[in-house]
Amino acid sequence: MRTKESIKIAVRAILGNGLRSALTMLGILIGVGAVIMLVAVGNGSSVAVQKQIQSLGTNTLIVNRQGGFGPAAGGRSRTGTISRTTDLTMKDVAALRDKGMNPDIKAVAPTLMAQSVTGTYRDATYSPAQFIGTSAEYAEIRNYKVASGSFFSNDDVENHARVVVLGQTTVTNLFGTGVDPVGATVKFGNINMQVVGMLARKGSNGAQDLDDVAMAPVTIVQDSFSGISTSLNNITIEATSRKAMDLASSEVTTTLLGTHRITNGTPDFSVLNQGTLLETSQSTNRVFTVLLGAVAAISLFVGGIGVMNIMLVTVTERTREIGVRKAIGATKVDILTQFLVEAVLLSVLGGLVGVGAGLAGSRFKVVGVTPVVAPYSVFLAFGVAVVVGLFFGIYPANRAASLRPIEALRYE
């Protein structure tokens, strides 16, 4: 018998038992949809973290005070016995800028985060999420472009100049949309600062709005906004190339051990390597994605058992039909094909709708993660659905094909 006939018969059988077929397909649908969606969520979170790490700039090293990743708590707590030696200072920055000592370092920028600085322009007030004191290299390292005006220079840093560069979100909140703020004077805290540049839009890295910033020379921020602290939050460093990152990292360690006068080899700072960070996050995310995928795969498997279950019921129900077909000339292969096609068709249809559902579901944010559909997961999930249909269809179909016509005909 031709496959075309088998498909026709299978379609008729599936349509003839509409609700039951729909419920069976639902099992596969949920399985396929879940695989696609959960892998997309895992993938999405991986992409988000990578974006965050990459938004640090390329080939970036970050020196933090001991205590690990993230901005330090402003240094105020670091008083008493350990106090000054644990600080990151402009002396450290100067030492790192020494090309002779650090041939693999391309640029060094200090960063000092001022806490909740409110800017006022005419009637508008706004506190940018980040008020960063830094040097001219920061724009280059973190890959900030200037849309209008210019970034402040290192002369401005030397001179404690009262200048500021604003991100787009800050500009919109203080000036309104589409206004060029360059040349205006904004009062930050209680000092008037001149806007010298507006940054080009950078968007979000998935966790924070990179345009919600204001940047000023590190010197003026130290003078006016950071209280009694003398420590920088961290030092951002760009290596000359990706390959040189490990070398640069060890140069940083050597230099800072020197400036901090540490002889026992236990650094009071940590050097964060962007490359290592990326690798770690990638491998973590891979595990995460595989776990999610595995959970979803189990539901696909359960869906397959559903197919088998319903096919067994179908075979029992249609025992007489099988007997009749055999009596009028159907071979074992004909019957086997017929029921196998029916099982595969159930899972293929369920799988197709599941792909649609998975793709549709991946358009929504899930717990703050924007899912990114991995093409391989679509093919994999659909392929597995077909294989599941085939695998779980074989037993019932074989049972149907092995029925002896005399007994099948007598079956009530």
Add this chain to the structure above:
Amino acid sequence: MTGPGRAGGEWVIVVHEAVKTYSVGSVAVHALRGVSLAVERGDWIAIMGASGSGKTTLMNILGCLDIPTSGHYMLDGIDVSTLDDRELAEVRNSKIGFVFQSFNLLARTTALQNVELPLIYAGVKGRERRRRAMLALDAVGLSDRVEHVPSELSGGQQQRVAVARAIATDPALILADEPTGNLDTVSTSDVLSLFGRLNSEGRTIVMITHEPEVTDHAKRVVRLRDGMVIEDRRQAPVSGPPPLYAAGAPSSVAAAR
């Protein structure tokens, strides 16, 4: 009407000393104890017998649904006892048309599609298949009911669809198992006169029944008891019309309806 052996003889069925023994647990049940039977082309035989007489076993063997434990069975010149499952399916498809007591039409499937079924397994395609199925339905007087599903047809009509399905592949033998067992008297005479017409057109019919008024229509009556033939009576010659069939009555089917 082609096929191996078709040219060779006028015997559609030759059964020689067929024995069938089942083992139920450790007990051997002798369903057939050496049955010999030869059926000529164009004959109409009624096989009678009480339950347990072996008539169902004989029917299964004649229909190639089962094989004898010993003995030979030649169907239309083919030695069936040497065939494997696949070849048996092929023989059932091309040589035998089954008519069952409970019709056994596929539910939710139109009369036309039911009749097309054996043609599908014979590998007949598309338009030709439809044409032959229509022809068979026409022969049983149901060309106006082709798109009806079994639940929309009366018992007599369903059995006529079943007969159309049986003759669709133009088989050498029509094998009917209690074809009137589930029918009222009107439908019974309806189906019997249809058989009469098919037989008078030259088709060979083997029919199992236990109703004497049904056996009266056959040309020959074979009675079984305890797995053996105890009576073989001819009621009318092979050539010529069946006994109760009014030859020349043009549309006995339509009249009976």
